[in-house]
Amino acid sequence: MDLTRPTSQPWLEPSSYWGGMTAATASLDTPIGALNRVALAHNAHDMLDRANGTTIRVASKSIRVRGVIEQVLALPGYAGVLAYTLPEALWLAETIDDVVVGYPSVDREAIRILATTPELARRVTVMVDSVAQLDVIDSVLLAGQRESIRVCLELDASWDSPILGHIGVFRSPVHTADAARALALEIVGRPGFELVGIMAYEAQIAGLTNRPPGKPLRGRIVDWIQRSSAAELAERRGRAVAAVREIADLQFVNGGGTGSLERTSADPSVTEIAAGSGLFGPHLFDGYSHFRPAPAAAFALSVVRKPSPEIATLLGGGWIASGPAAPDRLPQLAWPQGLRYEPREGAGEVQSPLRGLAAEDLRVGDRVWLRHTKAGELSEHLTEFAVVDGDSIVESLPTYRGEGKAFL
Template identity: 45%
Template sequence: MTVADYDFYKHALAGQRLPAAFVDLDALDANLADLRARAAHLPIRLVTKSVRCVAILRRVLASGAPFRGLMCYSPAEAAWLASLGFDDLLVAYPSVEPEDLRAVAAQVRAGWRITLMVDSAAQVRRIAAVASERGVVQPLAIDLDMSSDFPGLHFGVLRSPVDGPDAAVALAAEIARHPSLRLDGLMGYESQIAGLMDEVPGQGAKNAVIRLLKRRSIPEINERRRATVAALAAAGHALRFVNGGGTGSFESTREDSSVTELAAGSGLYVPTLFDHYRAFRGRPAAGFAVAVTRSPAPGIVTCAGGGYPASGPGGADRMPRPWLPAGCALVATEGAGEVQTPVRVPAGVALEPGDPLLFRHAKAGELCERFNELLLIEGGAVVDKVATYRGDGKCFF
C-alpha cells in the first residue's frame, strides 16, 4: 500500500472545499483484512456507531465473510437502516422511547430482523406493551455486565445490572411471560479489554498496570459469559447469537467458546484512541482536513475550524490530533477551537494560507456528526463523495 504522507493527501484533496472529512479506502480495506485475520472462524457484526455512513456500511457488508449484520446504537437508527434494506440489526443500548419502539415494530412486521437490548424487567414490560399494541413478536437480547471488580477499583463501565447467570435467567423468565416478546440473544461487551489502550508511548508503568488488570479480568469475565449462556440453556432458553468483544479484544474474546460472533467498528477507521494496543496495529483510515488561514507567530499557523472533541471524560486524549504534516501539535492553552485552531508546526515545515492541515479524531464515527459528507480517497485521488448520517438528515441523539 502506498505510504500516505502529507504530500499524498495534499494532492488528493487539491481543489476540495475545506474543512472536509475523508476516508482512505485503501487503508480501510487493509484494516478489514486485519480484522478478518484476527476474527479467525467467528463472524463480525459491524458497529454502526463507529461508522455512521450508509455507503461505508454497504461497502463493508458487500465485502463478504466474516462481516454479517449490524450493531446499532439507537432503535430509530435500526428502523431507518431496515427501511434501506439492511437486515439482522442488533440495537446495543436499551431504549423505552415509544415512538422509536413503534418504528422498530413496524419494520419487524415488514419482515426485518431487529433485536432490542434489555437489562431490566421495567424495560421488558414497556417494550412488550408496544409490541403487543402493534401485533408483533419483538426479539430481545440481554446485556450482560462484563466489568471486573478489584479491591478499590471497578475495572470496566457502569452499564448493565445483569451481573451473572441468576440475574440473566430471571430476566429471561420475565421475557418469556410476554407473548409479544422472544429472547433472541445475549451480549457481553468487555469494554475494559476492547476499548482501553495498553501500550501508550511514555506510559510504561500505566501500561503495565492495565495489562495486569486485563490478564486478571479476561478469564473471569469469559467464565461469567460462558456460565450465563449455559444457565440460560439449562432454563430452556435457546439463543440465536452470543455477541462479545470489540476491536481491541478479538484475541481474548475468541477464547470464550460460548461466543458466536464478534463486534467491531473502530477498527475500520482507527481513530487515535485505538493507536496503541499490544494485540494489533491498525492504519489511520479516516481524518479531516482544515485550511491554514494565517500565521500569528513564528512556528504557529492558525486553521479554520477544527474544534471537534470526542465524548467521554474531558481530557487531552479526547481532542482531535494534528496528524500531517508530521510533528504538528495543538497549542495547550487553546486546544481545538470551533472557528479557529492554532497549531505548532515543526522547524522546516512551511504552510501557506489555503494549505490543508490534517487531523485525526479521537473516536471513530463521532466525526461524521460534524460533516455532511465523506470524501472517499483511493489510489491517491478522491473517487467519490458519500453522505454521512448527518448528510442524510439523521441525528439519533
C-alpha cells in the same frame, strides 16, 4: 468501493500517503473528510484475521456512513449490524436484514413503528437488561396488539476486582448467571417477546489501551487487568450463556470489540463479535500493543492566518471526543509532522493556532490533516467522505448527517 485485501501499506510512508490525500482532495474546500480505500480495506481484513473465524457484527456508531457499513457487510466474515439507537436501527433495517440495538430504548414512537411493522420486527432486535424496559414496550402496545418483539439480554461484562474494585463501564445490572437466568425467565414468560440473544461488552478489555504513550507503568497495569478480567469473564459468561440456553433457543451470543477480537474469539460461548472502530483507525487505537490499524479516516482543515511567523492558525478544529476530558480527546495533528497545539487555546471552536517547526513553513491556504480520537464521532461533523485511492477520489459517500439523519 473495492475492499479486496490490499498488498501494499502506503501509510507506512507518511509523506507520500498524506501527500496523496492532499493531492486527491485539492479541488475540495475544507473541512474535508477523507477515507483512504487501501487503508480501509487493510483494516477490514486485519480485523477478520484477528477474529480467527468468529463472525464480526459491524458496530454502526463507530462508522455512521451507511455506504461503508453496507460494503463491509459484503465481505465474507462480516454479518449484521449493532446499532446504537432504535430509530437508527429501523432506518438501517430498510436494507439490512439483521440489526441489533446495542442500548435499551424508551423511544415510544420508534417502538410503535417496530411493533406495527412486520418486516422491521423480523429484522430488528432490541436490548434489555431489566423488566422495566419490557414494561415500556408494553405501555406502547400490548401483546396481541403488536408484532412479537425480538429481545437480546445484556449481561454485565465488567470486572469486580478484589484489589481495584469495579473495572469497566456501568451498563447492565445483570452480572451473574443466576441473574441472567432470572431475567430470561421473565422474558420468555411474557407474551409478545422472543429472547434470541445475549450481549456482553467487555469495555475494560476491548476499549482500554495497553500501550498509552508515555505511561509504561499504566500499560503494565492494563495488561494485568485485561488478562485477569478476560479469564473471569470467560468463566462467568460461559455459565450465564449455558443457563439461558436452558430456557431459550439463542440465535447469537455477542461480545467484544475492536480491541479484544483475539481474546473474545477464544471464548467458546461467543458466536459473534461487535466491532467497528478498527475500520476507520482513529488515533485512540494507536495505543494497543497487539494491533495497529491504518489511519483510514482523517479530516483536513485550512490555514487561514499567520499571527506570527512561527504560528499557523487553522479555521476550526475543536472536534473533541467524548469521554473523560484529557489531551487524548483532542484531534491528532497527523500531517505535516512537527505540529502542536498552542497550549492556551488548544483545538478551538473557530480557530486552532499551531506551533512547531512545520508551522513556520505553513502558509495561508495550506492544509493540515487531523485524525479524530474516536471513529464514528468524526462523521457527525461532516456530510460526506471523499474515498481516496492514491492521489484520486474514486467516490463520495454521505455520512448519516449527509443523509439528513441525527440519531444521537
